[in-house]
Amino acid sequence: xxxxxxxxxxxxxxxxxxxxxxxxxxxxxxxxxxxxxxxxxxxxxxxxxxxxxxxxxxxxxxxxxxxxxxxxxxxxxxxxxxxxxxxxxxxxxxxxxxxxxxxxxxxxxxxxxxxxxxxxxxxxxxxxxxxxxxxxxxxxxxxxxxxxxxxxxxxxx
Amino acid sequence: xxxxxxxxxxxxxxxxxxxxxxxxxxxxxxxxxxxxxxxxxxxxxxxxxxxxxxxxxxxxxxxxxxxxxxxxxxxxxxxxxxxxxxxxxxxxxxxxxxxxxxxxxxxxxxxxxxxxxxxxxxxxxxxxxxxxxxxxxxxxxxxxxxxxxxxxxxxxxxxxxxx
Numbered sequence: 001x002x003x004x005x006x007x008x009x010x011x012x013x014x015x016x017x018x019x020x021x022x023x024x025x026x027x028x029x030x031x032x033x034x035x036x037x038x039x040x041x042x043x044x045x046x047x048x049x050x051x052x053x054x055x056x057x058x059x060x061x062x063x064x065x066x067x068x069x070x071x072x073x074x075x076x077x078x079x080x081x082x083x084x085x086x087x088x089x090x091x092x093x094x095x096x097x098x099x100x101x102x103x104x105x106x107x108x109x110x111x112x113x114x115x116x117x118x119x120x121x122x123x124x125x126x127x128x129x130x131x132x133x134x135x136x137x138x139x140x141x142x143x144x145x146x147x148x149x150x151x152x153x154x155x156x157x
Numbered sequence: 158x159x160x161x162x163x164x165x166x167x168x169x170x171x172x173x174x175x176x177x178x179x180x181x182x183x184x185x186x187x188x189x190x191x192x193x194x195x196x197x198x199x200x201x202x203x204x205x206x207x208x209x210x211x212x213x214x215x216x217x218x219x220x221x222x223x224x225x226x227x228x229x230x231x232x233x234x235x236x237x238x239x240x241x242x243x244x245x246x247x248x249x250x251x252x253x254x255x256x257x258x259x260x261x262x263x264x265x266x267x268x269x270x271x272x273x274x275x276x277x278x279x280x281x282x283x284x285x286x287x288x289x290x291x292x293x294x295x296x297x298x299x300x301x302x303x304x305x306x307x308x309x310x311x312x313x314x315x316x317x318x319x320x
Contacts, residue, residue, distance in 0.1 A: 031315050034195065035308055041193070042200020045229070055225045059217060067213040068204070145193070152189045 007091040016088035026089050033082040037148070039075035043068045044144050051121055051137035053129040061133070065122035076111075099157045103150035110143040162253050169250035177247035184247060191240040198233030199307045201226050209300035211292050218287040219296075223280075257316035264313060268306040275299040 010016055019025045050056045050064050087094045094100040113136075121136035129137075168174050177183045207213045208222045245252055252258040279295040286293055 027315070027319055031312050034192070034311055034315055038195045038199040038307075038311065039203060040200075041196020042203055045196055045200060046204055046226070049229070055229070059221075063216065064214065071207075071213070148193045149189065152185075152192060156185050
């Protein structure tokens with residue numbers, strides 16, 4: 001099965017049909033996507049600025065991360081679900097949109113990075129940020145910012 | 158014609174307002190800054206609100222969390238205010254009549270009063286409840302008000318484009 005056929009399937013799925021027919025569906029789901037962005041972006045910022053040693057200098061990374069992780073993962077789930085619903089409204093347009101393709105690639109990288117090196121850096125409980133954890137934070141910030149920019153660009157291209 | 162509408166029309170017709178509106182990229186670029194700035198403003202203040210509700214970072218004193226988070230929130234506020242004002246500048250004459258824009262302004266006023274009341278009242282005695290297992294109801298009320306109002310502001314802000 002090709003990737004294109006997934007997008008065709010999504011646009012013909014019940015979710016896709018509801019999204020295409022309803023007047024307010026897209027607007028409402030887009031608002032959910034924005035609210036989840038606030039939570040996701042906020043937690044990423046706090047965790048990465050902590051890793052960089054900018055804020056919470058006297059607290060342990062692992063303690064901050066333990067509390068923020070559930071918010072990060074919860075909002076990521078909301079982002080992905082609302083994102084899939086937004087795509088289902090105009091799946092084929094998204095499939096051919098370069099900004100959308102770039103966003104999916106970056107999102108894939110960001111998620112893989114989070115569950116591997118980023119989480120490892122967040123588990124360390126040291127007083128001074130190492131170069132490794134600083135690099136992890138910088139990469140994470142760059143990836144999530146690019147995802148936001150690419151996402152914004154989908155509607156403009 | 159009211160003074161406010163007059164002012165909005167004047168902004169709308171000004172060279173800066175017109176150039177933002179008529180350029181292909183300026184408006185979308187400012188709008189992108191405004192959308193991503195949500196994370197810096199609302200994303201950070203929500204973390205403090207969740208701490209005030211006693212849901213996260215319970216072992217960190219409230220005043221510590223506030224001291225670490227609020228500078229970021231203020232930077233976020235500055236970014237949002239400047240980018241938001243530029244967007245308004247280019248659309249002022251239309252924004253004036255937009256119901257979503259009017260609601261957003263009222264909510265912004267309310268969300269400004271909230272920390273004012275909070276800092277003048279319960280936060281003055283923060284030393285007494287900095288690490289309390291259950292935060293005072295006034296602190297929790299301020300947190301819920303903040304989360305609700307900011308969500309409303311995001312919703313109203315998004316809705317501006319639909320009217």
